Amino acid sequence: MSALNHLHIYERSSVNKQIYRCIDPYCTHFCNKALLLGKAAKCFKCGREFLLDAYDLKLKRPLCPNCGTDSISLEGKKVKEFLEEMMKDEISI
Numbered sequence: 001m002s003a004l005n006h007l008h009i010y011e012r013s014s015v016n017k018q019i020y021r022c023i024d025p026y027c028t029h030f031c032n033k034a035l036l037l038g039k040a041a042k043c044f045k046c047g048r049e050f051l052l053d054a055y056d057l058k059l060k061r062p063l064c065p066n067c068g069t070d071s072i073s074l075e076g077k078k079v080k081e082f083l084e085e086m087m088k089d090e091i092s093i
């Protein structure tokens with residue numbers, strides 16, 4: 001029983017919400033959420049490498065920026081629209 005030397009695919013532990021563990025059946029790696037910020041991981045969905053950010057660490061299964069759920073992309077769209085509105089205001093002044 002040991003942690004494998006690979007990029008881990010994380011899933012939040014159902015027992016302790018501060019802990020993320022690797023879903024690989026042969027890997028016993030787990031890590032405290034606070035220590036995972038900025039670390040590389042593999043996307044749960046597509047397997048691509050990405051860096052974990054604060055938002056990912058709120059999710060049960062962190063996803064790369066390309067995947068992510070509908071609600072995330074919707075939120076991103078809202079932010080973009082908001083920023084565009086701000087820009088418009090600045091230009092008209």
Ligand SMILES: [Zn+2]
Nearest residue numbers: 008022027029
């Ligand atoms: Zn692993």
Ligand SMILES: [Zn+2]
Nearest residue numbers: 043046064067
């Ligand atoms: Zn992905």
